Amino acid sequence: MMKTPLNISMMLERAELFFPKKQVVSRMKGGVVRHTYKEIGERTRRLSSVLKRLGVEVGDRVGTFAWNHHRHLEAYFAIPGIGAVLHTINIRLSPQHIAYIINHADDRVLLIDDDLLPAIEAVKDEIPNVRAFIIMTDKDELPDTTLSPVYHYEKLLADGDPTFPFLKDLDEYQPAGMCYTSATTGNPKGVVYTHRSTVLHAMVLGLADTQGLCERDVVMPVVPMFHVNAWGLPFAATWFGSTIVMPGPAFTPKVLAELIDSERVTITAGVPTIWLGLLQELEKGNYDVSSLTRVICGGSAAPKGIIRAFEEKYGIPFIHAYGMTETSPLVLVSRPKSYQDGLSYEEKLDIRAKQGLLAPGLEMKVIGQNGPIRWDGQEMGELCLRGPWIAAEYYNDERTKDSFRDGWLHTGDVVTVDEEGFVKIVDRTKDVIKSGGEWISSVDLENALMAHEAVFEAAVVAVPHPKWQERPIACVVLKEGKRVTKEELYDFLRPQFTKWWLPDDIVFLDEIPKTSVGKFLKRKLRDEMAARYADAAKE
């Protein structure tokens, strides 16, 4: 068999050859703009030629700082097309982290959306190795900026070569992309994607059992293109000749609902918050969303209520998936098996609210307190992954040793696996409570407590224990004006959990300490509770 390498350029070339008339639709500030794949192909080749002229060499990193639109799609192919590395920078990072990752990746050129310029200007003195700033703007002239040297994307393209050939004889393990993932503490960690991993991952998105992406689809990636390559959708959609709908810089729920209606979107993908917002908008407006054949939800678990609302009110299948920056991202997709057809809707909903079955091509193992767990939907362990689109390391980062051991990615996610192999995320390894050789899910206890009508917030953390190693302590914030006693809460929990899962204490707090993005700061809470119960631990 031929040893032809898997190469990202072949995906765009297939669209140019076989689907030149099909479109990439971008909702820009001035309205919707449309480009055919023929035009996208020529513009991408122009961009490749321009980047070469600006001195970008094989292996160099080129950063993007942009929303979801056609120009960003062009960068997705133009940069790997010359053997360089597409570094998609998360526009929501702090200035400190933005400067850190630009320097850590050693970006040579940055492509920046005009409305996002201030965030890069704010760190311009800290990123001395960037040689050129290319501004992506719909306007004819460059905006005022303190960056230098700056170029106008469209003017550069006008001088580019629309027939520029992509590099095809690259090693398939050549880096093609980079994405940084936030760490609980410290700087973001970089993950490098290769041509091979990107192509294989895109192919998996076309499998009927995962997302079944195909030519017939109108794909709207709502997940940002700076987040794990918009889950690989721009690559796969181009390869298969799907129509792409890019929601652009101002993707409010209203814009999304309008685009689904007017462009007849068949598949869209994003995080639960997006779908909650869309649901509210659909209630308000009079939209036709009957074109949608599935909504893909990842990033975090969607409450069953959202799944039910999409399906019962709008007849749109809602599909849970799981992945992370380190996994390209697709790992799990939750579709019941064909022989589960006969289950009731509620039973299927229970399955579909899990994260799902492992995608073809990957291997998993789940390691609990006592080695590999039983597949009984009860025993918990850490999900570990292996496969051709799973990262082997963090880029130049000594934290690699924490997550990559013995050839496996240790995800840090605590899961159960049911008898049918469906994986359910139940906690993070650092938050799970290790009690007497068994694990207790902090998330399960929190969800149960927060279901009480008097409870506003609940966080459950481990404190050291001389006999059981760790025991759970529940921290509860009550709703304004509501009252409940500790004993009442225990009575509420007792029927739901086995005895040794019940927290050793329930503490009422005025508030739970939180991170800047609103997540529970469990580390701080753990320290506080450990101090409070230090005497108990010594007993």
Place this chain on the structure above:
Amino acid sequence: MMKTPLNISMMLERAELFFPKKQVVSRMKGGVVRHTYKEIGERTRRLSSVLKRLGVEVGDRVGTFAWNHHRHLEAYFAIPGIGAVLHTINIRLSPQHIAYIINHADDRVLLIDDDLLPAIEAVKDEIPNVRAFIIMTDKDELPDTTLSPVYHYEKLLADGDPTFPFLKDLDEYQPAGMCYTSATTGNPKGVVYTHRSTVLHAMVLGLADTQGLCERDVVMPVVPMFHVNAWGLPFAATWFGSTIVMPGPAFTPKVLAELIDSERVTITAGVPTIWLGLLQELEKGNYDVSSLTRVICGGSAAPKGIIRAFEEKYGIPFIHAYGMTETSPLVLVSRPKSYQDGLSYEEKLDIRAKQGLLAPGLEMKVIGQNGPIRWDGQEMGELCLRGPWIAAEYYNDERTKDSFRDGWLHTGDVVTVDEEGFVKIVDRTKDVIKSGGEWISSVDLENALMAHEAVFEAAVVAVPHPKWQERPIACVVLKEGKRVTKEELYDFLRPQFTKWWLPDDIVFLDEIPKTSVGKFLKRKLRDEMAARYADAAKE
């Protein structure tokens, strides 16, 4: 990204882990037998352990001589699972060719169906390097045979290790399979498949735009497992956890219709002759074939009448595909594009009767008399292919240089490509008539002539011509009792073809010389006609 190799074993392992209850159904002589993937997995591991015990080493070839059934499926995984090479021997070859390929591949062990024993016994003295003959039989005892040493498949398995681990750290370019393809002259030519090519090809079968194979499917491969791995279906179906229905040793149209009905088959694949036979059976019987969601047809072009009959009478989408032993085989699949939905059924049928669009992952070029052809559905050229599941050579065969040049497989198939990229096979390069810098399709002229009510058979061949290089001569055999003049045939052809396509002469023969399998022996006819028109060629 991890450099985990693509490995065939991971396909079966996924079925064992996630689909242990799903079934492989085999129609054996004694009736239908059922095995779950859990059982298939254990039996496969037993076979792997037994083959190791018989001395099979990494890289050794193991031949199979068998119908489509569960034991053959076990061999599909057990042999590559120990790093050996699965050599599927075509049971329909002549004894001389069977001996040739067993020796050329250097098979160490043969797995043989009991009812096929005579064909191997007939050549036993010519295959001295085969160390063991394993007989696959439903009976408790071995049949009488002159082969030695012989083993009983099930008795060997009974002593095997059901937990035997597959080799996982193989290089993905390690040979995993072999299949020989008949040559027009001389011995069959061997094609070697690798773990990488087999896995990538299986994944492509799961793409929604090709065959969309998925867990929900009940797959019945009618194409033999000794023919290009039954088009890769056993690998893909196992990987995705589909139910497999194996039609076994006696797959008459009646058996196929019964299996579709009773097992609720959703997808089946085979050559046009099979579908013609099935159609006739469906007319006769009272079968429920409503479970079928698609019939895949390859091997040679299906007449529009067959496509129409399946779709209009039975509502079963009929999908044309194209490939060859050298291409694993999937290359082209004929599904109209979404924006062609508005065409009439007849217009879509015209598209669907072509061989189709190139599968993702491959590259094609079509080279005519004057270089790359225009995509106008008219200009003809030879289809050339490149990609990770396209052969790079024939195994130890100097004929490699005829078909593999400049990194491309030259298929020998002459095609046109229409404006939308749909490829249509119009001839073989050796049969096409090269006239004045243009090509004339012998097949098109033959089909036109055979559409005349008086014509039984027609073969069109090239004769040398001093000015035009080659010119077509038509050889026609009339139906019994029918008469037609040369001039009447010209009148019949004239409205259908441009002037220079018309044959220089039409010759009436009593019969067309044929090969042993009934194909036109065009080489012989060409020689005869060249002699007959030798004087004209000298003018």
